[in-house]
Amino acid sequence: MVLNYIWIGFILVAFLIATVQLCMGNFEVFPAIIESTFESSKTAFEISLGLTGTLALWMGIMKIGEQGGLVNALARALNPLFRRLFPDIPEGHPVFGHIFMNLGANMLGLDNAATPLGLKAMEGMEEIKNEKIRIKKERGEISDAEVLRLRETASNPMIMFLVLNTSGLTIIPVSILVYRAQMGAAQPTDVFIPILIATTIATMAGIIITSLYQRINLMNRAIMGTMLGLCLLVSAMAYAAQQLSRDDLNLWSNTIANVMLMGIIVAFIVAGLRKRVNVYEAFIEGAKGGFDTAVRIIPYLVAILVAIGMFRASGAMDVIIDGIGKFFTWAGINADFVPALPTALMKPLSGSGARGMMVDAMTTYGADSFVGRLSCIFQGATDTTFYILAVYFGSVGVRNTRHAVMAGLLTDLVGVLAAIAIAYIFFY
Numbered sequence: 001m002v003l004n005y006i007w008i009g010f011i012l013v014a015f016l017i018a019t020v021q022l023c024m025g026n027f028e029v030f031p032a033i034i035e036s037t038f039e040s041s042k043t044a045f046e047i048s049l050g051l052t053g054t055l056a057l058w059m060g061i062m063k064i065g066e067q068g069g070l071v072n073a074l075a076r077a078l079n080p081l082f083r084r085l086f087p088d089i090p091e092g093h094p095v096f097g098h099i100f101m102n103l104g105a106n107m108l109g110l111d112n113a114a115t116p117l118g119l120k121a122m123e124g125m126e127e128i129k130n131e132k133i134r135i136k137k138e139r140g141e142i143s144d145a146e147v148l149r150l151r152e153t154a155s156n157p158m159i160m161f162l163v164l165n166t167s168g169l170t171i172i173p174v175s176i177l178v179y180r181a182q183m184g185a186a187q188p189t190d191v192f193i194p195i196l197i198a199t200t201i202a203t204m205a206g207i208i209i210t211s212l213y214q215r216i217n218l219m220n221r222a223i224m225g226t227m228l229g230l231c232l233l234v235s236a237m238a239y240a241a242q243q244l245s246r247d248d249l250n251l252w253s254n255t256i257a258n259v260m261l262m263g264i265i266v267a268f269i270v271a272g273l274r275k276r277v278n279v280y281e282a283f284i285e286g287a288k289g290g291f292d293t294a295v296r297i298i299p300y301l302v303a304i305l306v307a308i309g310m311f312r313a314s315g316a317m318d319v320i321i322d323g324i325g326k327f328f329t330w331a332g333i334n335a336d337f338v339p340a341l342p343t344a345l346m347k348p349l350s351g352s353g354a355r356g357m358m359v360d361a362m363t364t365y366g367a368d369s370f371v372g373r374l375s376c377i378f379q380g381a382t383d384t385t386f387y388i389l390a391v392y393f394g395s396v397g398v399r400n401t402r403h404a405v406m407a408g409l410l411t412d413l414v415g416v417l418a419a420i421a422i423a424y425i426f427f428y
Contacts, residue, residue, distance in 0.1 A: 006386075006405065010307035014314035021315060032313045040309035044301035048294050056290030058116035061268055062101070063286025064279055066094060068271030073097075081222045085207070086157040088128070095124030099161060101264070106383075107169055118165060118388075119293055119395045122158065126396040129155045153400040154393060156214045159407065160207075162392055166348075166408040167206035167415065168383030169199050176376050179359060185367035194373075194422045195380035200234045202382050202415030209410050213403045293395050300394025304386050308349045317345060336428070337420050339365065340374040344416045347378060348385035348409065355379065374423040382415035 018029045066072070072094050082089070082096045089095060098121035105114035133150050136142045142150070154162075173195050180188035204227060211218050218224070272279040311317065321341055328335035340361055347354040361375035385408040393401060 007303065007307050010311045013316050014307075014310040017316045017319055018314040029314060033310050036309035036313035037306050040305040041302050043309075044305045045298060047305075048298045048301055052291055052294040054290075055116045055119065055293050056287040059120055059290045059293075060283035060285075060287035061265055062098065062117065062120050064272045064277065064282045065097070065268040066286075067277045067282045068268055068273075068275050070097070070268055070271040081226050084220055084222055085160055085211075085216065087216065088155060089125070089157050090128065093124070093128065095121055095128065098124055102161075103164060103169070106165065114165075115391065116290070118161075118392060121161060122392050122396050123289075123293075125155060125157050125161065128157070149400070152398060154398045154402050154404055158393070158396075158398065159402060159404040160210050160214065162388060162404050163206040163210045163407045163411055164203065165388050165392070166383050166385040167199070167203040167411050168381065169203040170195070170380055173380040175355075176358075176380050179355075180362070180367055180376060183359065183362040183367040183372075185362075185372075187368075190426075191373055191376045191380070194377050194419070194426050196234050198377055198381035198415060198419040198422050200230060201418040202411055203230075205414035206407070206411035209414075210403075210407045213407055296397075297391050297394040300390040301387075304390040305350070308353075308386065311349075312346075312353065317342060320345065336370055337374055337423065340371045340378060343375040344378040344419070347382055348412050349387075351384040351387060354384070370423065370427050373427050374419065377419040377423055378416065381419045382412045385409060385412055 014033060018033055021029045072092075076092050079092050079096060082099065083091050086096070086099075098117060102114055102117040102121050105117055130151065133142070133147055137144075137147055173192070176191065176195065177188050180191065207223075207227075208218065210216075269279055272282060321338065324341060325335055325338040328338065343354050343357040343361060346357050358375045358379045362369075362372040365371040367373075385405075389401065389404065389408070393399075393404075
C-alpha cells in the first residue's frame with residue numbers, strides 16, 4: 001500500500017509543480033513531462049531486455065551450483081547467522097546460499113551479477129512463503145481470498161533481504177573511482193574510505209531498523225559477531241587502501257572483484273563435475289528462467305520509472321533542493337552540503353539518474369571540491385530503493401510491500417546523514 005501512495009504522490013506532485021510553472025509562464029514543462037513518460041517507458045523495456053542475457057547466465061550458473069551441492073554447503077555454513085536474520089526461512093535452506101551470493105556480488109560492486117542472484121533468492125523465498133500458505137489452506141485455517149492476499153504480500157525474509165540490498169554495502173566502489181579519475185580528480189581514491197564507512201553504517205542501520213519492525217532479537221552471538229567482523233573488515237580495507245597508490249588501488253579492486261567472480265563460476269562447474277552432473281544441461285535448465293523473469297518485471301519497471309521521470313521533469317526535485325537550502329540558511333546551519341543533495345535524493349529513485357547528478361556536481365564544482373566529493377559518497381552509501389522494489393518484488397508478483405518501503409527509506413536517510421557527517425570530517 002505504501003508504494004501505491006508513493007507512486008500516486010510522484011505523479012500528483014509532478015502535476016501540481018508543473019501547473020504552477022505553467023502559470024508562471026513556463027510552457028515547456030508539460031511537453032517535457034509527457035516526453036519523459038515515453039523515454040522512461042523505453043528505458044524500462046531496455047533495462048529488462050538488457051537483463052535478459054545476464055539473468056539467463058547467472059540463473060544457469062546457480063542451477064549448476066544447486067545440483068553440484070555448493071549452494072547447499074554455503075547455506076549450511078551461513079545458517080548460524082541467517083537463521084536469526086531470516087527466522088521464517090527453514091534451517092539450512094538453499095536460499096541462504098542465494099542470499100549470500102547476491103550480497104557478496106553487491107559488496108564487490110558487481111551489479112550485473114548481483115541482480116540475477118537476488119532474483120533467484122526472491123524466487124526461493126516466494127516458494128517458502130507459498131508452501132506455508134498451502135499448508136494453512138489444507139488445514140482450513142485461511143480462505144481462498146486470504147490465499148490470494150497472502151500470495152501478493154511480502155514476507156519478512158523478503159523485506160529483510162530487500163533492505164540489505166537497498167543499504168548498498170559496497171566494499172569496492174570501482175565505478176565511482178573511475179568516474180573521479182575521468183573527471184580529473186587529483187586523488188580519485190580519496191573517497192574510498194568515507195564510502196566504506198558510510199555504506200557500512202547504512203547496512204547496520206538497515207538491519208537494526210528492519211529487525212525492530214520484525215521483532216528480531218539482535219542481541220545474540222552470531223549477529224553481534226558478524227557486525228563486529230564487518231567493522232573489522234572495513235577497518236582493514238581502509239588501512240590497506242591508505243597504503244596503496246591510486247593506480248594500485250584501482251588495479252587491485254578490479255582484479256580482486258573479477259577473479260572472485262570467475263572463481264565462483266569455476267567452483268560451481270567443478271562441484272557439478274564431482275557430483276557427475278551434466279553441467280551443460282543444468283546450465284540450460286536454469287537459464288530458461290532468465291527470459292521469463294525479465295518479462296515479468298517489465299510492468300513494474302515501467303510503472304516506477306515513468307512516475308520518477310515525471311517527477312524529475314516537472315522540476316519538483318529542484319523545488320525540494322531549494323527549500324532545503326533555504327531552511328538550513330534560515331536556521332543558521334552550514335548549508336554547503338546542499339548542492340550535493342540532488343545525488344542523494346535521486347539515488348533511491350534511479351541509479352543512472354544519481355550517477356548523472358554525481359557527474360554534474362563534479363563538473364560544476366570540481367571533482368576535488370567538497371560538493372564533488374560528497375556527491376560521490378552519496379552515490380556509494382546506499383542503493384536504488386525503488387528500482388530494487390520494482391524489480392525484486394515484481395519478479396514474484398508482490399504488490400503489498402508492508403514495511404519494506406519505510407524500512408528502505410529510513411536506511412537511505414541514515415546513509416545520507418552518515419555521508420554528510422563523514423564528508424565534513426574528512427574534507428571540510
